[in-house]
Amino acid sequence: MEQVRLGSSGLRVSRIALGCMSFGDGTRATWALGDEAAEPIFRQALELGITFWDTANIYGIGTSEEIVGRALRKYTSRDDIVLATKLFQPMYEGPGGRGLSRRAVMEQVDASLRRLGTDYIDLYQIHRFDPETPIEETMEALHDVVKAGKVRYLGASSMWAWQFATMQHAADLHGWTRFISMQDQYSLLHREEEREMLPLLAYQGVGSIPWSPLAGGKVARPWGDVSTRRSSENRQTDQHGNLLHLDSDKDIVDAVEKVAQARGVSMAQIGLAWVLKHPVVSAPIVGATKPQHLADAVAALDIALTDDEISALEEHYVTRRPTYYR
Numbered sequence: 001m002e003q004v005r006l007g008s009s010g011l012r013v014s015r016i017a018l019g020c021m022s023f024g025d026g027t028r029a030t031w032a033l034g035d036e037a038a039e040p041i042f043r044q045a046l047e048l049g050i051t052f053w054d055t056a057n058i059y060g061i062g063t064s065e066e067i068v069g070r071a072l073r074k075y076t077s078r079d080d081i082v083l084a085t086k087l088f089q090p091m092y093e094g095p096g097g098r099g100l101s102r103r104a105v106m107e108q109v110d111a112s113l114r115r116l117g118t119d120y121i122d123l124y125q126i127h128r129f130d131p132e133t134p135i136e137e138t139m140e141a142l143h144d145v146v147k148a149g150k151v152r153y154l155g156a157s158s159m160w161a162w163q164f165a166t167m168q169h170a171a172d173l174h175g176w177t178r179f180i181s182m183q184d185q186y187s188l189l190h191r192e193e194e195r196e197m198l199p200l201l202a203y204q205g206v207g208s209i210p211w212s213p214l215a216g217g218k219v220a221r222p223w224g225d226v227s228t229r230r231s232s233e234n235r236q237t238d239q240h241g242n243l244l245h246l247d248s249d250k251d252i253v254d255a256v257e258k259v260a261q262a263r264g265v266s267m268a269q270i271g272l273a274w275v276l277k278h279p280v281v282s283a284p285i286v287g288a289t290k291p292q293h294l295a296d297a298v299a300a301l302d303i304a305l306t307d308d309e310i311s312a313l314e315e316h317y318v319t320r321r322p323t324y325y326r
Contacts, residue, residue, distance in 0.1 A: 016050050016052070019211065045294060050297075058086070058091065087126065158322075167179065168204060189218055214272065
């Protein structure tokens with residue numbers, strides 16, 4: 001497994017990241033995998049050299065972090081894993097239970113450390129932009145947890161480019177720790193990051209670690225096929241009422257299927273190969289519930305798409321409002 005620098009930072013990560021939203025006690029998601037079901041996924045990740053693991057406090061309301069922590073101690077060494085988690089989403093009622101206030105940052109980092117069973121987090125990410133907290137308050141608090149040794153690096157996720165630029169500028173003005181990564185939504189069905197965010201990341205030397213690089217599995221199977229998770233969620237819009245997928249997306253998925261059939265590989269490999277080709281992308285985050293998910297991700301590293309294939313995959317894209325931004 002290739003190891004790459006995360007942006008222009010000194011942190012090196014595996015070219016594929018293991019997304020751990022699929023792990024939990026099942027109280028919030030029937031498709032979530034508990035310790036026993038998740039064990040083969042963790043073992044396979046290690047066998048394939050996938051040592052960059054990404055979770056969040058909100059996944060399974062803390063139970064994903066607990067499962068990841070137990071897997072870390074049982075199957076590998078802490079020193080061999082780049083461990084990432086996030087804060088922002090509501091964990092409980094109270095002033096420190098959500099958002100990016102100083103109190104929330106201090107409470108949530110300690111809670112994540114306890115659940116993960118470690119004394120430091122490699123990459124601590126803000127899950128969303130918090131419009132209710134002054135940017136300077138958030139950036140100073142994040143800087144303080146870095147200086148306290150609880151966090152090694154900082155990352156952000158899913159926001160407008162101007163919001164990210166403003167937060168980076170605040171860090172620069174005060175000599176605080178900057179973000180080294182952006183966990184953005186990027187796939188063949190969600191390319192809005194190409195307008196502003198990806199060029200900004202390239203300019204600032206920030207690495208992209210895309211979430212949902214297969215658009216929730218939509219580009220990994222023929223149009224109309226539905227995964228167990230998507231079937232149980234039965235969602236057509238995001239939290240702001242925007243359509244998650246457009247009618248024109250069928251043409252994109254059909255193109256993925258055609259390229260995959262011509263090459264004799266899976267659709268997932270083609271979809272991931274397209275994401276991996278972008279020079280700003282450091283490591284797509286792959287949420288695995290079956291062995292084939294990680295096998296396809298690693299196989300995609302060896303696929304170099306031709307110009308004609310890229311054109312066929314991209315020609316039907318229709319712009320849309322980015323989902324999940326605040």
